[in-house]
Structure formats: C-alpha cells, structure tokens
Amino acid sequence: MLENNRFDSKANIKRGEVASMLYHYLSSNTSGQPEPAAGGKILVAYFSATNTTRPLAEYAADILSADLYEIVPEDPYTDADLAYYTNGRADREQNDASARPAISGIVENMADYDVIFLGYPIWHGQAPRIISTFLESYDLTGKTIIPFCTSHSSGIGSSDTSLHSLASGANWLAGRRFAGGTTRSAMEDWISGLDLPEPEAVVDAVTSATSKAGFNFETKSVTLNSGYEMPINGLGTYSLHGETCVNAVKSALASGVRLIDTATAYGNEEEVGQAVREAMEELGLQREDIFVITKIYPGSEMANPEQSIQACLDRLDLGYVDMMLLHHPDRNDVKAYQAMEKFVENGKIRSLGLSNWYVKELEEFLPQVPITPALVQNEIHPL
Ligand SMILES: Cc1cc2nc3c(=O)[nH]c(=O)nc-3n(C[C@H](O)[C@H](O)[C@H](O)COP(=O)(O)O)c2cc1C
Known part of the structure; x- marks a missing residue:
C-alpha cells in the first residue's frame, strides 16, 4: 500500500486496513499524543518446550499488538520427558488421547479476546496434549482461532484440524507450520495474508x-x-x-x-x-x-x-x-x-x-x- 513512503493508489487495501488507519488517527487524543494501538482483543497463546515456537509467538504478538500468553505446564518437562521414541512422558501423553497435562495459571480475561493465535510444537504429528487442556479450559465460542506450529520436519498435518472438536464453537482458520528460526518478516507475510475479523475495538473507536x-x-x-x-x-x-x-x-x-x-x-x-x-x-x-x-x-x-x-x-x-x-x-x-x-x-x-x-x-x-x-x-x- 505504501511504496517509498508514498501511497500506491493501485494497491489493494483491505477494509480492516482502512479502519486501522482511521482508528490510529481518529483515536489520537486532542493533545496530539498518539495513544497505544488497539491491542487487547487478540491473544497469542503458545506452548514451547524447547524455545523454538516461542520467538514466533513473540513476533506474532508484536506484529499484531496482541497480548502474549505462555501455556506453562504445572509439571515442567525435563529433557528425559522430551526424549522422543523412548516411551518417556511426552511419548506416553501423545499416545493417550485423554491425557490433559495441567497448566500453571489461567487467562483471566479470556472473554476480552476475539482472536486467538495458538502456537505449539508438533509432537508425533499432533499438538501436545497440553494444548487440549488449554482449549478445554475456556469457552471459546465465537472466537477465531489460528493455529501455528513448529516441527523438526513434519508438516502441520492434521494437528490443527484435530483440535477443532475441543473448541467446536470457535471459528477455526487453517493453521500453518513454520521451521525453527523463521524470521519476523516471514511471520509478518503470513499474518498480513490472513482474513482476520475486524477487532471490535477498531470498529468502536x-x-x-x-x-x-x-x-x-x-x-x-x-x-x-x-x-x-x-x-x-x-x-x-x-x-x-x-x-x-x-x-x-x-x-x-x-x-x-x-x-x-x-x-x-x-x-x-x-x-x-x-x-x-x-x-x-x-x-x-x-x-x-x-x-x-x-x-x-x-x-x-x-x-x-x-x-x-x-x-x-x-x-x-x-x-x-x-x-x-x-x-x-x-x-x-x-x-x-x-x-x-x-x-x-x-x-x-x-x-x-x-x-x-x-x-x-x-x-x-x-x-x-x-x-x-x-x-x-x-x-x-x-x-
Ligand atoms: C515428544 C516429541 C515429539 C516430536 N515429534 C515430532 C514429529 O512428529 N515431527 C517433527 O518434525 N518433529 C517432532 N518433534 C520435534 C519438535 O516438533 C520440534 O523440535 C519443535 O520445533 C519444538 O518446538 P519447541 O521448541 O517450541 O517446543 C518432536 C519433539 C518432541 C519433544
């Protein structure tokens, strides 16, 4: 839309982008001091056992001016727990569809969020069971959920669609798998191509x-x-x-x-x-x-x-x-x-x-x- 700091009148511009520009301008207070971006209506929630998914979640939160929430296991995973194909803790949980590892803490204001980006590592082709715990802990009806994951080499497979039944009232968008070390600008490209709902805050503002x-x-x-x-x-x-x-x-x-x-x-x-x-x-x-x-x-x-x-x-x-x-x-x-x-x-x-x-x-x-x-x-x- 902006090329060399000039408006490219031929570029497509989404209604959300117009709303966002208006929001930023119109909601600046009369002293001329701009107020912080809307934020607050988008949550980036993620689980990361070995810090590969974490930076991607941080990029997403930054790009979206969203709140960031780490899904922290009550009982932290040790290296032995994570050693896969050893029948260790992570392997056993993934083999048990009913496993629900406890989460330490809670998102108190979940009702405030319209959109949730949900990040996780692929464990044996699926999201870790702690993601199931997370999804079942809240009423996510009407919220838009966008899964994203990292893996050693697997694609996202059915790891995103398998989660749908755990929050069936949500509007699930197709998920996306990223390699470890994915850059901020790659995340930006992905996010800018998503068809996200206009946050109510923008419309209200x-x-x-x-x-x-x-x-x-x-x-x-x-x-x-x-x-x-x-x-x-x-x-x-x-x-x-x-x-x-x-x-x-x-x-x-x-x-x-x-x-x-x-x-x-x-x-x-x-x-x-x-x-x-x-x-x-x-x-x-x-x-x-x-x-x-x-x-x-x-x-x-x-x-x-x-x-x-x-x-x-x-x-x-x-x-x-x-x-x-x-x-x-x-x-x-x-x-x-x-x-x-x-x-x-x-x-x-x-x-x-x-x-x-x-x-x-x-x-x-x-x-x-x-x-x-x-x-x-x-x-x-x-x-
Ligand atoms: C128990 C377990 C199972 C895994 N299964 C897969 C797999 O099926 N395919 C794959 O490509 N990577 C697999 N991995 C590797 C992780 O998906 C990968 O390292 C991921 O980026 C880690 O993210 P994190 O550091 O945010 O936890 C597995 C890792 C663990 C611990």
Missing part, C-alpha cells in the same frame, strides 16, 4: 471518534476540532487550469458544492480564488458559505513556510483560507506546520491538516505539534 468529531450526515458536514464546520463532499481541482478551472468551480458552487480543494502544486489557486469571488457575487453567497482548502508542498515551500503560506493567501485572495494542509511529509514539515499555526493565531487560516500522512508518519509527527490536525486527506481506493 472509529464509530466513537467519528461521532465525537461531529459528523452530521443530514447536512453532510463535519464539525472539526477547530470548531469550524466542513462540508463532507467537495470538488478537487487537480489538473484544472485557466477558464476550465474557473468554470468548473463556479458550476460546482452553483450546483450546491460548498468545498473546493486546491494546492500550490496544482498551479490554479488564482483561478480558484477568482471563481469563488465571482460565484459569491453571482450567487449571493457569503465567504463563510464556502470552504476552501489549499496545501503547501515539500521542498522549497516547506523550507520557507511563512513566505509560501502568504503566497497562497495572496493568490487565492479570499481574505482567509478555511484549511491549509501540508501536501506530503517532508524534512521541514514540523517547521512548516508550526508556521501554519501562527497564521491560525492571526485568523488567516482557520483549520490545519495533513495530506498523504499514514500511521507511521502520524505517530512521529503528532507529538511534535500543539494543534492536532483537523483532517488527514489521503488517497484511498477501497474498491
């Missing part, structure tokens, strides 16, 4: 954050954190120039569109300003009726932000701009944003925002600026 932001779907507007109201729909003016631009903007305004989006990079701020002024005159609109967004560009514009911002205001010639965005991340983006904050103080810009900023960039950027951006304008092609 998006719903509550969007309602806090003040969306009004009747008036098709949103009240921003700056207190100003912004229309939800608008006209983007990229590639419109000269008379075509003026006519397009005026027609849009005549048809009821109330948000016009431009940028210095589009090279048409003068035409947009002219169209807005003429439409106000011809349609009897007030300046406050129309919401104009512009953006300043990385490179020399962000290196000299005061000058660039003033140049935008001069080209638009509308008295003030409703919203100004930084068009892309840049090495001077914090400096440029701070300059925009000064123009907010003197009333020349009403709201601030960002464009083409994704989770990683937001996490770095937000703690450095006092005014939380009112908008993150990103290109998304969900279908």
